Amino acid sequence: MDLNFSAADVAFREEVRAFIRDSYPAWLHEKIDEGEEMAKEDFLAWHKILHQKGWIAPAWPVEYGGTGWTATQRYIWSEETARADCVRLMPFGLSMVGPVIYTFGTPEQKAKFLPRILSGEDWWCQGYSEPGSGSDLASLRTRAERFTGEDGKEYYRVNGQKTWTTMAQHADWGFFLVRTDPTAKMQEGISFLLIDMKTPGITVRPIITLGGEHEVNEVWLEDVIVPVENRVFHENKGWTCAKFLLAHERTGIAGVAASKRNVERIKQVARQTQDGADSLLANPFFKRKVAELEVDLAALEYTELRTLAGESAGKGPGPESSLLKIKGTEIQQRLTELALEAAGTYGAPYFRSMGEGDNSFAVGPDSARRVAPVYFNMRKTSIYGGSNEIQRNIIAKMVLGL
Amino acid sequence: MDFNYTEEQTMLRDSLSRYLANTYDFDSRQKVVREGKGWNPAVWTAFAEELGILCAPFSEAHGGLGGGAVENMVVMEELGRAIVLEPYLSTVVIGGGALKAVGGAIADELIPGIIAGNVRIAFAAYEPQGRFHLNDVSTTLKAGQLNGHKAVVEHASNATHLLVTARTGGAQRDTSGIALLLIPADAAGITRRDYLTVHGTSASEVYFENVAVGDAHVLAADALPLVERIVDEATVALCAEACGVLKVLHAQTLDYAKQRKQFGKAIGDFQVIQHRLVDMFMEVEQAVSMTMMATLKLDSDERAAAVSMAKAKVGKAAKFVGQNAVQIHGGIGITQELAVGHYFKRATLIENQFGSVDFHLSRYENLTLAA
Known part of the structure; x- marks a missing residue:
């Protein structure tokens, strides 16, 4: 057991810092600081720089384009990118469907899709939840019927509705869970399909969330024709891929590095916020809450490091990742609560002027901008990726054997 | 001891409740929000003329019902149930409360205007x-x-008057040397x-630049104790609004x-959801x-401590009930489509309005827990 970084790790940290300092686009920082809406190209700018450098997918096996970094180096990487406020990379290709494809895909699927995930050429979205299938995902009803086309090839005809599809408005491809055998038991009749979002019959409709954002969508599929070679893994065995992906998603979802950065940000804001004769950070109530957050975040961090060490020793992420998801999202939410509280009276204004043609409107300190919408938005974290109630069920059943 | 409403208070509640149920449905409210003015003047006129609720806490001599804090509580809870936008809190509870407290010619002049819906105070x-x-x-x-x-003066854009605190002497955080002014909202400067x-x-955001203020505009000199009392009354009214929001x-x-x-079953059949709903109910x-409790102690020596106890408890309840309402609804709870998300927003803003949970716990400590 050793918590210290080796000399090589320290050198690696310096290399990473220098790279970010020299390569991260300054205009992207400004855009985020201004709270401007991010366009697809904005999200992809940093992705493309990392792809060029060969650092876009540190978690992937080297043979598919990974960096070959140790778990410690990956930890350093996520720390440093969060510390430098680098824009978040879209997880749908890199952390979700990518690992499914290199784990379960055919050689043809790997050759076709993996390079385009790495390059950012394809933007992916996730077709899992349905209006009637949220926590009970396996009850999904989107139907895929297999048929032989006039060209003699095999196809699926897909009909149904997906919902909460994040960033589907930008997506080139989607990975979908569909029911291929309606007679089988719930989990056993599901297949995992890769669908070109330009296929006729797909309609994407926005869902506007409480903060006013367009982040999620409904996706309607009407007689969408999908070649059978776009199915990953065996027919009716898609649940295996789904579970594998969810466990992967859950570890990434902990967001330790970003939360550490946000704790620093809140401390800075509290230091600059006046509360009576002193600063808000001198308020014993507020200070105690920051301290509790730091303690809980450290507990999460070292639990994640133990899990990662287990993974690099060959254990895949298992049901333990539910712990990381629950604790990670609770901390993320508490951070937004504290930010809103720190803003005080200035948490109430919405980022919109009543005056005409005034788009650069801001009131109160910059740090208070958008804290309320972000607080509302982050309520999603204890709901998505399997609600935190479901995660507790998973731990109860899979870890504790209850 | 009696926690029941009088016949008049019950009638006030029922007529307001009926009016809001018939005219202030969620879709109509959202339409007003989208129009971006922050209130609907027609609703205010109806409050004044059709329902007569704006007179609830005022004396009969001023044309009111002779009510007080309990009437405000009754009204505010119903307004909370419909997440009403219009400025009852700032105009009737706060502005009206200040005028009632100072009395005299200015009260005689303006309270009838509040009741008629023509005077609105931020x-x-x-x-x-x-x-x-x-x-x-x-x-x-000065001079x-x-x-x-x-900062963040609610309803200033539709107010006829502003109720302003200003320093006439002393240092920035001194408790003495603060005057309470009532000035026309369109005054020069x-x-x-x-x-x-x-x-x-x-x-x-309201900025004053060399605004001329005469003696007639000064409601009270050295007014911090009065301001605190007015804000305590407003805080309790806000708690009543929160009760309406949280019940819904x-x-x-x-x-x-x-x-x-x-x-295969209603999510309410799961014990984890049952217990959560029970915890929300208890809150x-x-x-x-x-x-x-706090409403009934507004005229007692325990006023400030009672109000801070109430606001601390209500603030915590607002967070717990709001967050769990969204959590149990799942994704749909975070969308603009369902009312629940909008009640959650209101509950969230109430948490910090007139002071956070921490602020009121500290105030309670300072008032009652001398070491």
Whole structure:
């Protein structure tokens, strides 16, 4: 057991810092600081720089384009990118469907899709939840019927509705869970399909969330024709891929590095916020809450490091990742609560002027901008990726054997 | 001891409740929010003329019902149930409360205007640096001229008058040397930046530059104790609004838990959801109790401590009930489509309005727990 970084790790940290300092686009920082809406190209700018450098997918096996970094180096990487406020990379290709494809895909699927995930050429979205299938995902009803086309090839005809599809408005491809055998038991009749979002019959409709954002969508599929070679893994065995992906998603979802950065940000804001004769950070109530957050975040961090060490020793992420998801999202939410509280009276204004043609409107300190919408938005974290109630069920059943 | 409403109070509640149920449905409210003015003047006129609720807490001599804090509680809870945007709190509870407290010619002049719906008052007390501290006042009144900046003044854009705190002497956070002024909202030297709040009302940054203030505009000199009392009355009224908001959040969530099916049964059949709904219910009930307690202690020596106890409890309830209403609804709870998300927003803003949970716990400690 050793918590210290080796000399090589320290050198690696310096290399990473220098790279970010020299390569991260300054205009992207400004855009985020201004709270401007991010366009697809904005999200992809940093992705493309990392792809060029060969650092876009540190978690992937080297043979598919990974960096070959140790778990410690990956930890350093996520720390440093969060510390430098680098824009978040879209997880749908890199952390979700990518690992499914290199784990379960055919050689043809790997050759076709993996390079385009790495390059950012394809933007992916996730077709899992349905209006009637949220926590009970396996009850999904989107139907895929297999048929032989006039060209003699095999196809699926897909009909149904997906919902909460994040960033589907930008997506080139989607990975979908569909029911291929309606007679089988719930989990056993599901297949995992890769669908070109330009296929006729797909309609994407926005869902506007409480903060006013367009982040999620409904996706309607009407007689969408999908070649059978776009199915990953065996027919009716898609649940295996789904579970594998969810466990992967859950570890990434902990967001330790970003939360550490946000704790620093809140401390800075509290230091600059006046509360009576002193600063808000001198308020014993507020200070105690920051301290509790730091303690809980450290507990999460070292639990994640133990899990990662287990993974690099060959254990895949298992049901333990539910712990990381629950604790990670609770901390993320508490951070937004504290930010809103720190803003005080200035948490109430919405980022919109009543005056005409005034788009650069801001009131109160910059740090208070958008804290309320972000607080509302982050309520999603204890709901998505399997609600935190479901995660507790998973731990109860899979870890504790209850 | 009696926690029942009088016949008149019950009638007030029922007529307002009926009016809001018939005319202030969620879709109509959202239409007003989208129009971006932060209120609907026609509703205000109806409050004054059709329903006559604006007279509830005023004396019969001023044309009122002879009511007081309990009437405000009755009205505010119903307004909370429909997440009403219009400025009852700032005009009737705060503005009316100040006028009732100072009495005299200005009260005789303006209270009938409030009752008629023509006088609307916005409360400009908090300052950008002041957080929740009413004594933290850097706006100055010197030689008849008002200068300064007030933060997040709700409903200033539709007010006829501003109720302003200003320093006439002493240092920035001294408790003495603060005057309470009532000035016309369109006086020369007042500028505003108007915006919407996340809840859909309007608010403004209000700037005073050499605004001429005569003696007639000064409601009270050395007015901090009066301001604190007015804000305590407003805080309790806000707690009553919260009770309305939280009752609806709980009812809608209970309803949803009975209807929404997952794993072959209603999610309300799962014990984890049942216990959560029970915890929410207990929070709501205690919020109601504390609101009544504080309302009934507004005229006692325990006023400040009682109000801070109530607001601390209600603030916690607002967070717990709001967050769990969204959680049990799942994704749909975070969308603009369902009312529940909008009640959650209102509950969230109430948490910090007139002071956070921490602020009121500290105030309670300072008042009662001397070491």
